[in-house]
Amino acid sequence: MLEHKNVLCSSTKLQLKSFNIFAVMIKKYTIRDIAEMAGVSKGTVDRVIHKRGKVSETAAKKVTTILKEIDFKPNLIARNLKTNKTYHICVLLPDPIKDPYWIPCVKGVNEVVLELSHFGIKIETSFFDPTKSKSFTAANLVIQNNAPDAVLLAPLFFKEARIVMQDYENLGIIVSTFNNDIESKAVKSFIGQDLFQSGRVAAKLLHSVSKTGDLAIVHINEQYENAVFMQEKERGFKSFFNELVSFNYSVLQCKLNQEDFELVLTAFLKDHPNLTSIFVTTSKTYLVADFLEKNNHKTISLVGYDLLNENVTHLKTGSIDFLIHQNPKEQTYIGLKFLAEHLLFEKEIPKELLLPIDIVNSENATPFMRR
Template sequence: MEEKKITIFDVAEKAGVSKGTVDRVLHNRGEVSRKSAEKVRKAIEELNYEPNLYASLLATRKNRVIACVLPQYTPGEYWEKIHEGFKAGGELSASLNVGTAVFFYDQYDSESFREACRRMIDSKPSGVVLPPLFKNDAMEVAALLKDKEIPYVYVDTKLEDVNYFAYFGMPMYKSGYLCASLLTDRCSASQVDEVLIVRIRRDKSKQSDPTINRRAGFSDFMDANFPDAKLHTLFIDPSDPASIEATMSAFFAEHPHIAYVVMFSSRIHLIAKSLAANPCPGRRVIGFDDLEGNIDAVRQGHVSILITQHTADQSRLAVSTLTDYILMHKAPANRDCYMHMDILTRLNIENY
């Protein structure tokens, strides 16, 4: 016997509401109480009801837009890949009558972030893709989106709030733990006496610290396995290459035999020239993300390992996930959608 096709009338009956209420929930239009909306969504899930997507699109002309608040970037930077993924997701969503919009800001200026978010909120988006670089400000934005019942998806990193719709990115703590394990692989405690951690000098308000959980994972591994190792931290300014060379040269002059170097952001290539100019036999250097500059540094032997992901997939999948929810109230199978971590060396980087 053919399985009975579930209809909107079945959903209405199970939820104890009218067909019109179900229709308004499906199409995101008209006033529906939160209680009724929850009943409808529960009935849809229990009955495994699949609305006719194209009929739904034809039934309403409501403008739907997924917004992204994104740091400004120069060609070749990490955020260019995030933008490319967002645009790729937008090409598919556009065919389903869901548009996209990007609101750029200066990643070193918290006020610029707040202004971009104000413009984003004023645009009344249907969903938001949010890399939360400025923690306190991003939490305020998240609370506002929650009050307006606008679903938001974190990419790159996430905040520990309870209302985000989904997250696409590396498991940050685990990536730091993995980094420490790779850096010290097959080393005795006496071998790993000093480690250099190179960090990016960021905003003056010190809100922006996207690698904090990665550093925590790294530190926990080191504390457990190499408790006597001294961890040096050196800050560099990515806008001033000359100062990077001077800062790194001064450090290596004082610590010529330091054999373990790590950078938790995506810009290990910024110190490649300094590493080449200040060699140390057997030095291990680990960075993150498959930027072309980082890959070149691995090819040339200045960087030992890159821990990478398919960066653009974060934002591409964020857009498709929001599109599914906006059109069909379909939630992702997992709230935290962790990207797989790839380990690249000179031996396998050409095939990545």
Template structure:
């Protein structure tokens, strides 16, 4: 690899003169500049931006704008583990992170916390959009051009994000329906638990699930919407009361987020006499426990740890190393079962 020293030697100038030409600082004659630039091209010299930043000892702070971490639900703490792992690896490169947590059920909370985030001295943003995409879209469209941002967990269409890190929501819903089809006899009735916000990735999963069964009329689908999707302890029991006290004869349940464990606990307490087929998302601690016990049939894992980890590295490569990054990073559609969970690893 070519070095400044080699270029200077060939051009018969000092290393400082070569550095001035590369960084366009002037005070170099046109004749010498042309000669140096010709040698740079011949040697295919690429400046070591990483080394330059280290020499400057500049610190970079990435803001993480994401929902409050509900330990019981368990999803967002997993994403934070991936983010923190990336930061621990990049600590010596002077990369730091500041978290800005908002209430995922409140537009006003996002607006307030996002204002606080941009008032801080941040070099880039990693954003988990949550449910209210119109508010988030308005926020990023008014961001300064010098603050690049990455979305993880779900995209926000119509924005200029540096990178979107996510799972294909529609196809994951379709896959879940295919698995449910394998579990249930014909005819059967299935409850779908999702959100009402249009365009949200959770709703797109439900849509994929429903589309799979469009040509299977013997399978009856019923969709239910919890009021508080990110804090289900307050609402899910009431919703399950509604599902099981209805006229429907439910055989299987598909939840589009990490609520599967809560459904297991409700059934164990209130409907223990029947086995229900159950499919959900994410390897939270309780979901893993009930999957191992055979009380959850399948978990589709969207790898929140890896999403958070890759989000930080996307900002790092773009902001610090000045390298191009992928505009979309898709997580694989991993089916985790009782039989394979012992061999399943994330980061």
């Protein structure tokens, strides 16, 4: 049924000489066709295709030859109609109430649900507390008891996630991850961004905004979640300036918590009067922006992460220069769709898909948020 003709027109002259580059008019073979060609019944062909055995060697050989020869692709529509099977996928997300970064993921899930509504796909979403690794482990236990066909999750806790992955593998449950790569061969697929490169993007942005003065990398709430992943961004950020010839300013580091925030940051800024740029490695960028705005540090450039409403507000008033969009919705959408299509149509899932690192300023924020 797949047909794709490519017609080129030699457009130097007005007259259109259209000819085919490749005219794929693939004859659609059915199991019955193959049966006839091989001189057997469709039952036999079916047995060969599904390796159900109970086929004599001679018959098997005849059928396999023809199968290969014509590159037989079964009609998935018909298969789907017959089997009428419902696949079960669980999605595990950090609770969006605790961290609004994850809100768009729910939308991504819903989009897949809508798109695949004619097919037998049951999707169940559950949440864990992004500040508590035990909540993550417990949530995975619940899912494992549900025995779904596949799972999509954001493995916020590196160590715990790697352990949990083993259980899934033993249970024969396919797992895809997104947002954070835990580099486990037990995961089928990872959808996310290159965090090292993401740090380099931030570095380049700050460097193009201001060429002089010291820079600071700010980590917020590093004790929970994401520690490994923040470091990756830091490494990328530093690598950019290391490669920069004739760069003679400092790249500093500053760790903040939401509790002692103001105190520590005030002290830090006092210690480093030459500071012109700040890179915040999390979506909590607005906290720093709030602070800079209140304390009238208008000259400091700021780059951070994610299109939370608070961040975008600061982007528009100018207290944040750029945001890097990690596109959690798209990550979820793609990860889930891959799983569904794998179950339904036996599509191959890429081991890793790195999405583009989106740069956002005051003028292009809206369409990203609307999507």
